[in-house]
Amino acid sequence: MNLRHVSLAVLAMVPGPAFAGETILYQAHPDWVKEALLPVDQPSGASPFLVFDSQQRVDNGQLWQYQDTAVKITSPEMLAQFSTVAAQWSPHKGDLIVHDVSIRRDGETIDLLAKGMKLEVLRREELLEQRQLTGILSATAAIEGLRVGDVFRLRYSVTVRDKVLGERVQSTIGLPASPFRLGMGRVRAIWPVSEQSKWQVLAKGVAANPTRHGQMVELEFPLPVPKQPEMPQDAPARFQPLPIFELSTFRDWGEVSHTFAPLYQGKGKITDGSPLATEADKIAAATQEPLKRTQAALQLVQDQVRYLALSMNAGNYTPQEPDETWKLRYGDCKAKSLMLLALLDRLGIKAEAVLANTQNGHALLRRLPSAGAFDHVLVRAEVGGQTLWLDGTGIGTRLEDIHDTPDLGYVLPLRTTGGAPEMLVTHANARPAVEVSIDYDESTSYDLPSVANATVTFRGPLALGIGLAVNALAPDQRDEFIHQQMQKMIGEGQYTDLSVETSTENATAVFKGRGILTTMWRARERTRVRGLSTPLSNFTFAPDRARAEWRDIPVATRPPIAAVYHVRIHLPDGGRGYTMEGAADIDTTLGGTRFVSHAGLAGDIFRLDERSESTGAEVPAAQIAVDRAGLAKAQAQIARVVAPANATRRWELARAAKGSTQIAAINAILSANMAKKEPTADPWIARASLRKGTGDYKGAQADLTHAITLSADADTYLQRSAVNRGLGDIPAAIADARKALELDPALDGATQILATLLAEKGDLEESGSLLDEKIALGGDNKRYWEMGKVESLGLYGDSGEALKLLDGLMEMRPHSPDLLNLACWIKGMRGVDVDSAMRQCSSAIELSASPSGPLDSRAVVWFRLGRYDDALRDLDAVLRDAPSQAPSRYMRGIVLAHLGREAESKNELAIARKLDPGVDALYIRVGIKP
Numbered sequence: 001m002n003l004r005h006v007s008l009a010v011l012a013m014v015p016g017p018a019f020a021g022e023t024i025l026y027q028a029h030p031d032w033v034k035e036a037l038l039p040v041d042q043p044s045g046a047s048p049f050l051v052f053d054s055q056q057r058v059d060n061g062q063l064w065q066y067q068d069t070a071v072k073i074t075s076p077e078m079l080a081q082f083s084t085v086a087a088q089w090s091p092h093k094g095d096l097i098v099h100d101v102s103i104r105r106d107g108e109t110i111d112l113l114a115k116g117m118k119l120e121v122l123r124r125e126e127l128l129e130q131r132q133l134t135g136i137l138s139a140t141a142a143i144e145g146l147r148v149g150d151v152f153r154l155r156y157s158v159t160v161r162d163k164v165l166g167e168r169v170q171s172t173i174g175l176p177a178s179p180f181r182l183g184m185g186r187v188r189a190i191w192p193v194s195e196q197s198k199w200q201v202l203a204k205g206v207a208a209n210p211t212r213h214g215q216m217v218e219l220e221f222p223l224p225v226p227k228q229p230e231m232p233q234d235a236p237a238r239f240q241p242l243p244i245f246e247l248s249t250f251r252d253w254g255e256v257s258h259t260f261a262p263l264y265q266g267k268g269k270i271t272d273g274s275p276l277a278t279e280a281d282k283i284a285a286a287t288q289e290p291l292k293r294t295q296a297a298l299q300l301v302q303d304q305v306r307y308l309a310l311s312m313n314a315g316n317y318t319p320q321e322p323d324e325t326w327k328l329r330y331g332d333c334k335a336k337s338l339m340l341l342a343l344l345d346r347l348g349i350k351a352e353a354v355l356a357n358t359q360n361g362h363a364l365l366r367r368l369p370s371a372g373a374f375d376h377v378l379v380r381a382e383v384g385g386q387t388l389w390l391d392g393t394g395i396g397t398r399l400e401d402i403h404d405t406p407d408l409g410y411v412l413p414l415r416t417t418g419g420a421p422e423m424l425v426t427h428a429n430a431r432p433a434v435e436v437s438i439d440y441d442e443s444t445s446y447d448l449p450s451v452a453n454a455t456v457t458f459r460g461p462l463a464l465g466i467g468l469a470v471n472a473l474a475p476d477q478r479d480e481f482i483h484q485q486m487q488k489m490i491g492e493g494q495y496t497d498l499s500v501e502t503s504t505e506n507a508t509a510v511f512k513g514r515g516i517l518t519t520m521w522r523a524r525e526r527t528r529v530r531g532l533s534t535p536l537s538n539f540t541f542a543p544d545r546a547r548a549e550w551r552d553i554p555v556a557t558r559p560p561i562a563a564v565y566h567v568r569i570h571l572p573d574g575g576r577g578y579t580m581e582g583a584a585d586i587d588t589t590l591g592g593t594r595f596v597s598h599a600g601l602a603g604d605i606f607r608l609d610e611r612s613e614s615t616g617a618e619v620p621a622a623q624i625a626v627d628r629a630g631l632a633k634a635q636a637q638i639a640r641v642v643a644p645a646n647a648t649r650r651w652e653l654a655r656a657a658k659g660s661t662q663i664a665a666i667n668a669i670l671s672a673n674m675a676k677k678e679p680t681a682d683p684w685i686a687r688a689s690l691r692k693g694t695g696d697y698k699g700a701q702a703d704l705t706h707a708i709t710l711s712a713d714a715d716t717y718l719q720r721s722a723v724n725r726g727l728g729d730i731p732a733a734i735a736d737a738r739k740a741l742e743l744d745p746a747l748d749g750a751t752q753i754l755a756t757l758l759a760e761k762g763d764l765e766e767s768g769s770l771l772d773e774k775i776a777l778g779g780d781n782k783r784y785w786e787m788g789k790v791e792s793l794g795l796y797g798d799s800g801e802a803l804k805l806l807d808g809l810m811e812m813r814p815h816s817p818d819l820l821n822l823a824c825w826i827k828g829m830r831g832v833d834v835d836s837a838m839r840q841c842s843s844a845i846e847l848s849a850s851p852s853g854p855l856d857s858r859a860v861v862w863f864r865l866g867r868y869d870d871a872l873r874d875l876d877a878v879l880r881d882a883p884s885q886a887p888s889r890y891m892r893g894i895v896l897a898h899l900g901r902e903a904e905s906k907n908e909l910a911i912a913r914k915l916d917p918g919v920d921a922l923y924i925r926v927g928i929k930p
Contacts, residue, residue, distance in 0.1 A: 024119055024139055029099040029155060032057055033066050034220075036184060050151060050183035052223060054173055058191035058249065061167035062094070063160040070104075070153040079148055086140045087119065087156045094159035096139055103143075104151040117141055164317040165259065168249045169195075170370035175203050175243040178227040185223025187245050190216050195249055198368050203243035204228055232544050236556040236618055237362035237409065248370040254418030256355075256369050260317065261414040263334075264353035264377070266341030269322045276326040276339075280346045290349055290383045294390070295399045297343040301392040303504070305339065306330045317371060336392030337377040344381060351381040351390075354411040356424075361409025362556070364421055378406070380413065389424065396460040396507035404429045407559035407616040428594070428613035431459045432562040436489060443570040443604065444662040446521040446528055446643055447650035447884075449493075449690065451665040456489045456511040463509040467502035470509070486513045491533075493517035494686055496672040516669050516686070521643065526880045530641040534565050534597070535612035537638055541591030541631050543624050555619040557592025565610045569641065570661075575604030577644025583637040586610075590631045592617050599639030606641050649883065650694050651914045666690065681707035685716060688723070695914035697726050714744035721753055726918040733757050748774075748781070752788060759792035760921070767792055783809075787822055794826035795922065802826060803833075820844035821854045828860035829926045837861045852878045856888050863895060863928070871895045886916035890923060897930045905930065 029035075036053040053068035073079050089096040101117055103110040119139035146152060160169075173187060191197040193215050201208050205226035210219040228241035250256050270277050283296045308330045319334035322342040331339065337353050344351040355374040357364055367373040379390040389405055390397075397404075405426040413419035434456070441451040458466055473481055482498045495515035502509045521528045531537070543555045571578050580601040587596045597610035619627060653663075673683040688703035704720040721736035737754035740747060751770055758767035771792070774785040786809055794802030803826065810819050821844040827837035841858035845851045855874045862871035875892040878885065893909035896902075909930060912919050923929070 023095075024121065025095055025097040026113060027097050027099065029066065030057075030064070030157070032190060034188060036068050036186065051153075052176065052182055052185045053188075054186070055188040055190075056171055056247070057189070058169045058195050058197055058247065061161060061165075061169060063169045063171055064157060065160065065171070066099075066155075066157045068153070068155045070151055072151045073146060073148050076148060079146060082146065082152055083143055084140055085119070085143055085152075085154055086138045087154070087158075088138050089158040090160065091121075093162055095157075097157040097159070098139075098155075099157065100153060100155040101141075101143075102153050103146060104153065105147070105149070110145070112143070117144075162317070164263070165371065168255075168259070169197070169247070170250065170368075170372045171245075171247040172370075172372050173245045175201070175206075175245055176224040177203060177241075177243050178224050180224045182224055186220060187223060188218070188220040189245075189247055190218045191247075193217055197247055197249050199245070199247045200368055201225075201245050202366060203241070203245075229549070232550055232553065234543055234555050234557075235550075235553045237360050238366060239553055240363070242360070242363060242366065246368045246370070248368040248372075250369040250371075253369045253412060253420055256371055257412055257414050257419035258416060260355065260371065261353075261416045263318060264338055264341060264414050266322075266338060266343075266345040266351070268345075269338065269342035270346055271323055274323050274326075276323050276342075277346070279326070280343050283343075284347055290347075291402065292399065293347045294344065294349050294381055294383055294388060295397070295402050297340060297347060297349075298390050298392065298397055298402070300343065301336050301340045302395050302397060304329065305336060305392075307336070307393050308332060319377075331392075333377045333391075333393045337379050340379050340390060340392045344379070349381055349383060351379050353377055353414045354380050355414065356408045356411045358408065361411065361424075364410035364412075374412065376408075378408075378411075380411075394461055396462075396464040398431075398460075398507050400431045401429065401460055401507075405560060405616075426560050426616040428615050429560050429562045432564040432611065433460055433462055434458055434489075435564040435566075437566040438490065438568070440567065440569045441662045441665055442519075442521075442530075443572055444660040445572050445648045445650055445653060446519055446530070447693065448519065448653075448662055449516040449666055449686075450519055451514070451516055451662055451669070452490055452493070453514050454486065454490045454512070456485065458509040458511075460507050463502070463507050464504065466500075466509040467504065470500055470502060482511055482513070485511050486515065490515065491517045494669055494673055494683055496669045514665070514669060516666050523881075527645060528643040528647070530569065530606075530643070532567060532608060532638065532640065534567075534608070534610045534638060535563050536586070536595045536597065536610060537635055539591065539593065539595070539612070539631065539635075541627055543619075545621065545624060552621045554621050555591070555624060557616060557619060558614050559616045560614060562611065562613045564612075565608075567606075567608045569606040571604045571606060571641065572643075572648050573604075575601070577646065578604075578606075579642050579644075580606065580639055581642055582639040584639065586634060586637060588630060588634050590627045590634060592619050595634065597639075601641065606639075608639055651884070651911050653694055679710065681711040681716065684710070685719070688719065692723060692726075695917075697723050697917050701727065712743070714740040714747050714750065717743065718747070718750055718753065721750075721757075725753075725757065726916050728918055728921070730757060730761055734761065755788065755792060759796040762796070764793065764797045783813075787818065791822060791826065794822075795829060795926070799826055799830040799832055815843075815847060817844045817847035817854065820847070821857055824854065824861060825857040828857055828864055829922070829928075831864050831926070834861050834864045838865075850881075852881050852885075856885070856891070859888075859891055859895070860928075863891070863898075868895050868898050872899065884915060886912045886919045887923075889915065890919045891928075894923070894928055894930055 033055055036051055050072050051068055051070035055066040057064045071082065073082060085101060087096060087098065098113070098119060101112040103112065119141045121139050143152065175187065176182065176185065189199065193212065199219060201221065203225040206221055208219055208221040210217050225243055228243055231240050270280060279300060283293055283300070286296065287293055305325060306329060319338040320331060322339040325331040325335045325339045341351055341353060354377070356376040356378060357374050358376045364373060379392070381388045381390055386403065388402055391406060405424060407426050408424050410421040411424050412421050437455045439453040442448070470478055470481060479498060482500050483495055486495050486498065487493070493515040495513045498513040500509060500511050521530050545551050545553065578601065580599065582599070584600060585598050588594070593612055593614040595610065595612050597608060599606070599608040670683045670687050673679060684703040684707040688700040688707065691703065692700040701720065701723045704716060704723060707716050708720070717736045717740040721733045721740065724733035724736060734754065734757045737750055737757055740750040741754060744750065751774060755767045755770045758770070768789060771785050771789040775782055775789070790802050790806045790809070793805070803823065806819065806823055810816070813819055820840045824837045824841035824844060827833050838858070838861050841854050841861055844854035845858065848854055856878045859871040859874040859878070862868070862874065872892065872895050875888055875895065878888045879892065882888065889908055890912035893905045893912060896905035896908060
C-alpha cells in the first residue's frame with residue numbers, strides 16, 4: 001500500500017529552525033472537503049488503519065490534496081510506533097495546512113491543537129542515507145497522552161503549484177486492495193469542467209463514474225479496491241497489477257515532452273574559460289573520433305561527478321547548471337544528463353535527453369501523460385549512424401560498452417516540437433559482465449580433490465563497485481572478501497594465492513586464486529562422468545502458465561547481460577581411455593538467452609568455452625513449451641568426460657604418486673593454509689579426509705587430533721571416531737563418539753556409530769538402550785532405528801532373538817527389500833538357516849532398485865554353502881557398481897583364497913585393508929577368514 005502523502009511513523013530526526021517559506025498553517029478543513037464518518041467500533045483483528053480518506057481538488061494550475069487518516073491503537077507496540085506524528089510537503093511548491101490532530105477516547109474527542117500542539121519542521125530528509133533529496137520535508141510533533149485503545153486522527157492538506165508544469169496539474173495515488181481492510185476508505189477528486197482533466201483508475205473492478213455539479217466535476221470511489229488479479233512474477237510489466245489512481249491535465253505525451261525540453265538544451269551551457277570548458281577542450285584535443293569523444297565525455301560525467309538523487313517523481317524537475325554541477329562534483333540524473341548534453345554539444349555530437357521509468361518503463365503506455373510517470377533522465381546520442389544510450393548516473397561504461405542498451409522499456413524523447421514514447425530496443429551487451437577461467441589439475445586420479453587455478457574477471461559497473469569495496473577494506477578483510485568471491489564463483493574449497501587487481505581505466509576487477517575442491521566426478525551406472533557448472537547447465541526456465549487466464553501471457557526475461565566460462569581439465573592416465581560425450585558445439589537461444597559453446601578432447605586435455613547472452617527480449621506464450629523442451633535437450637547435450645573402467649583409483653596411487661602435480665598442489669595448498677598466522681581447522685580436516693581415503697589412517701588420526709585442538713566440534717570427533725575404529729582402537733572410537741553426542745545430542749550419526757561400537761565391544765545393553773530411545777521417538781526414522789537394533793543384536797549378540805524381532809517387523813512389511821536383505825545378511829554372517837537366507841536374498845535382489853546390498857549379502861550365503869563361484873559372481877557385480885566398498889573386496893579376497901587364486905586374493909585383501917584397516921574385525925568374529 002502506498003500512502004503517498006501521509007507518514008505516521010516514529011522519526012529519528014533532529015529538529016531545527018524552519019527555512020524561509022516553511023510556515024505551517026493551522027486552519028479548519030476547506031469547505032469543498034466532504035467530511036468522513038469515523039468508525040469507532042472496528043471489528044477485532046481488523047487492519048489498524050481505520051480511515052484513509054484522500055480528497056483532492058484541481059483549480060487554476062494548483063493541486064490541493066487533503067488527507068484524513070485515523071488509526072486505532074490496539075497494542076503497546078502500536079503505541080510506541082505512533083508516539084510521533086509526521087506530515088510531509090514540498091515548501092517551495094505550496095503550503096502544509098494542518099486541520100486536525102486529535103485523540104478519540106470513550107466517545108470523546110481530545111483536540112491536541114486546541115491544547116497547544118505545534119508541528120516543527122525538520123531539516124533532515126528521510127532518504128538522505130540513500131543519497132536522495134526529494135525536497136519533501138517533514139513536520140513532526142510528539143503525541144502526548146496517547147493510550148492503548150485510543151483512536152488517533154490526523155487531517156491535513158498540502159497544496160502544490162509547480163512552475164515547471166505551468167498551469168498543468170498531475171497526481172498519482174496508490175490504492176490499497178483487498179484483503180487489506182479499512183473501516184472506511186475513499187478517494188475523491190473534483191476539478192473544474194474547464195480544466196479538461198484526464199483521470200483513470202488502473203485497478204480492476206473499480207466502479208468510478210464522474211458526475212457534474214455545475215461547473216465542477218466530481219469523482220469518488222471507496223477503498224480498498226477489490227483484490228487484484230494474480231499474475232505470474234515473470235509476466236511483463238504491462239500485465240502486472242498497478243493499483244493507482246491518476247489525474248493529469250497534460251493533453252498528451254507530446255505536451256510532456258515539449259514542457260521539459262527547454263530544461264535540457266545543452267547548447268551554450270558551458271561557459272567559455274570555465275573549468276568544465278577546459279575539460280571539454282581536453283577531450284576535443286585528445287581525439288577527433290566522435291565515438292571516443294562521446295565515451296570520454298560520458299566517463300567524465302560518470303566518474304568525476306558523484307551521484308546524489310534529487311527525485312523527479314517527487315517534483316524536482318529543474319536540473320542544476322553544468323558549470324555548477326562540475327563545481328559541486330555531485331548531481332542527480334537531471335544534472336548529470338544536462339552536463340553530458342552540454343559536453344556533447346561542445347564536442348559536436350548530436351544528442352537529446354529522454355525521460356524513463358526505471359521500475360515500470362514497459363508499462364508506460366498504460367499511464368496517463370504526466371511528468372510523474374518518470375523517475376529518470378538519460379541521453380540518446382547519434383554517432384556514426386548508430387544510437388547510443390548514455391546514462392550519466394551509471395559507472396564503468398568504457399568504449400567497449402558504449403553500444404550497450406539499458407532495459408528501460410518505453411522512453412520519452414524531450415523535444416521542443418514534442419515527442420512520443422518510443423520503445424528502447426535492447427540487444428546483447430558487448431563485454432561479458434563476468435568471465436570465469438578455470439584450469440583443473442585432475443591428472444592423477446578422479447578420486448582425489450580437484451586442483452583449480454582460477455581467474456574471475458568482472459567488468460563494467462559491477463567491477464567498479466567491487467573496486468570501491470575492496471580498496472576500502474583492511475588487509476585481513478580484503479583477503480576474506482576475495483575468498484568469499486572465489487567460494488561463490490568457483491565452489492567451496494581450500495584456497496591460497498588469492499589476489500585481486502582493479503582497474504578504473506578499464507573498469508575491471510580480476511580475482512585470482514588456487515584451490516582444492518571436492519572431486520566433481522560422479523558415478524553413473526558402472527563408470528564415472530565429469531560434469532561442468534556452466535551458464536547453460538545452471539540456467540532455469542520454468543514459467544508457470546497453468547492457469548487458463550495466464551496461458552497467453554509472455555515471459556519477461558532478464559535484462560541484457562553476458563557471461564563467459566572457460567574450463568580446461570588435465571585428465572588422469574595421460575587421457576588414455578577417456579572419452580567425451582555430448583555436443584562439441586551448441587548454439588541455441590532459450591528463455592531469452594543465447595548460449596554458444598565449443599568443447600573438445602585432445603590427449604589428456606578437455607576444453608570447454610561457453611558464452612551466454614541475454615537480450616531482455618520477451619518469450620511469447622506459444623514459445624514457452626518449445627523453449628522448455630529445448631532447454632532440457634540442450635542441457636542433456638552439454639559436453640562431459642567419461643572415465644574408462646580401468647582408471648587409476650585412490651587405492652592405486654602408489655604407482656602414480658611420484659611426480660604427481662595434482663598431489664603436490666593439494667599438499668602445497670593445504671600446507672599454505674596450515675601455516676597461516678591464525679589457521680582454522682579446515683585444512684587439517686581436509687587433509688584427514690584425503691589421507692583416510694588413500695589408506696593413511698594414522699595420518700588422518702593425527703590431522704583430526706590437531707583439528708580438534710583448533711575447533712572441537714561434533715563432526716570432527718565423529719570423523720576421528722571412524723578413523724579410530726578403522727585402526728582397531730575401539731575404546732578411543734567410543735570415547736570420540738560419546739564426545740560427539742555430548743556436543744550435539746541431535747546428531748543421529750553419533751548415536752548410530754556409538755550404538756554399533758558398544759555392540760562390537762560387547763555392551764549390548766547400553767547399545768540397545770541408545771537405539772530404544774530413538775525408536776521411542778517414532779516418526780519416519782523409527783524403522784531405521786529398529787533395523788539398526790536388529791542388526792547390532794544379530795551380528796554381535798543373540799542372532800535367534802534378533803531374527804525373532806525381525807520376523808515381527810516383517811509381519812508389518814513382508815515385501816520390504818531392506819528387511820529381506822537384513823535377514824539374509826544376519827543369517828549369512830552368523831551361518832544360521834542359510835537355506836531360508838538364500839530365498840530372502842534373492843527376493844531382496846528382485847525387489848531392490850539398487851541390488852548391490854542384497855548381492856553382497858547373498859555372496860556371504862553362497863560362501864557358507866561352499867558355492868564359491870556363485871559368491872564370486874555376486875561380488876564382482878557389487879564391485880562393478882561400488883569398487884571402493886571395502887567389505888565386498890575383503891569378502892572377494894576370502895572367496896578367491898578358497899578358489900586357490902592366492903595372488904589375486906592377497907591383492908584384493910590388501911586393497912580392502914587399505915580402504916578400511918578394520919575391515920577384518922567383523923568377518924573374523926563370525927569365523928570368515930582367509
